[in-house]
Amino acid sequence: EPQGFAVWRDLGPEAEILTIGVVDEARGGGLGRALLSGVLEAARRGGAERCFLEVDALNDPARALYARAGFAQVGARQRYYRDGGDAVVMALDL
Numbered sequence: 001e002p003q004g005f006a007v008w009r010d011l012g013p014e015a016e017i018l019t020i021g022v023v024d025e026a027r028g029g030g031l032g033r034a035l036l037s038g039v040l041e042a043a044r045r046g047g048a049e050r051c052f053l054e055v056d057a058l059n060d061p062a063r064a065l066y067a068r069a070g071f072a073q074v075g076a077r078q079r080y081y082r083d084g085g086d087a088v089v090m091a092l093d094l
Contacts, residue, residue, distance in 0.1 A: 006035040008043070015043035015094075017053040020062075032065055040069070044094050051094055054080065054087040066090050 004022035008015055017039055022032045043051055054077060055062050067090075075089035 004031045004035055006039050008039045010043065010046050010048065013047065013049045015039070015046070015048040015051040017051065027061075032062075033069075036065065036069055040092070040094065048094055051092045053090050055090060056081065057086040057088050063088065063090075066092075 003026040004020070006020045007018040009018065017036075020032055020035050020039075022035070040051060051071075052074075053066065053071070055066060057063075057076070069092065071090040071092045073088050074091045077087040077089060079085070080087035
């Protein structure tokens with residue numbers, strides 16, 4: 001059974017991670033990090049020079065994952081999510 005997935009898009013010189021998901025039972029085991037690494041490697045091979053993503057401002061585990069990978073906050077989107085939650089915009093030079 002699949003334990004996780006990543007959805008991203010190739011935008012030429014830029015890539016965007018739309019979502020990375022890992023089932024609850026598999027969290028904390030490195031699968032999210034592996035999925036992120038795979039996306040970043042595929043984006044580099046495709047010629048992307050920068051990668052962007054938005055992450056829920058309250059999702060500390062995801063923000064920490066992205067920060068460990070080298071992503072930095074470059075902006076914010078207030079009330080970005082349907083529930084009114086804010087998003088943090090992060091980017092990584094590839």
